[in-house]
Amino acid sequence: MMNLALIEFNQTLLYKFIRFGVVGFSGLAIDFGITYVCKEKLKIHKYVSSSLGFTVATASNYTLNRNWTFEDHAAASITQFSKFFMIALVGLFLSNILIYLLHDKLKWNFYVAKACAIVVISLWNFFANYLYTFSS
Template sequence: MDLFSRILKFGLTGFLGMAIDFGATWLCKEKIKINKYIANAIGFTLAVTNNYLINRVWTFESTNTHWGTEFSKFLVVSLIGLGLNTFIIYLFHQRKNGTNFYVAKFFAIVIVFVWNFLANMLFTFR
């Protein structure tokens, strides 16, 4: 499979993950009134689980029988991504004249997309 196809599939999977992430974050933050950073982590975690399953089967077509190890690697990459995601939101929302939380979250998702793709291609699913 060529690199462009992988990026496209990873992007489409990420778009679904973003919808899950934003939806769960909004529900937890706005309706359930959970702290915005905890709500962000919940949304991110639900998206990560979904994204692993789709990326394993569709994007990277993994045949690794050690899916537990593979998921652990995916989770480590995602947790680093969560740290980057939260830090970027903090930087833009808290430090940069109060950029809207969801605008800051969008910027974080774009930056973390690049990290996640490269780390998963070179580490998780190589």
């Protein structure tokens, strides 16, 4: 009986992680698109551009993850969004540190550094939101 519950838990967790990944790719497109336009076309500083892309993607990801990934159908609350956004801010801080290290110090391409940071921070975001924001 315990093994069946564990298997079901693992399948549920995997299912949510896959959905989280799909939402993440949509956020990635939003993030990179806004970052590119701001940095390359509008000539806004790279970290400001990256932060703008991140912020818009975070709002989109919150909505999609709340409704689809974690299937939270309770009334939306400012508290829940605040938790999601705080986790995302920690992720942004860590992401900018990684980008700085990879791009400025190791001289990697900016977008490769950003992509690497996104992969690492995605794990942080999923588990923090799974365990804290959407843990009903």
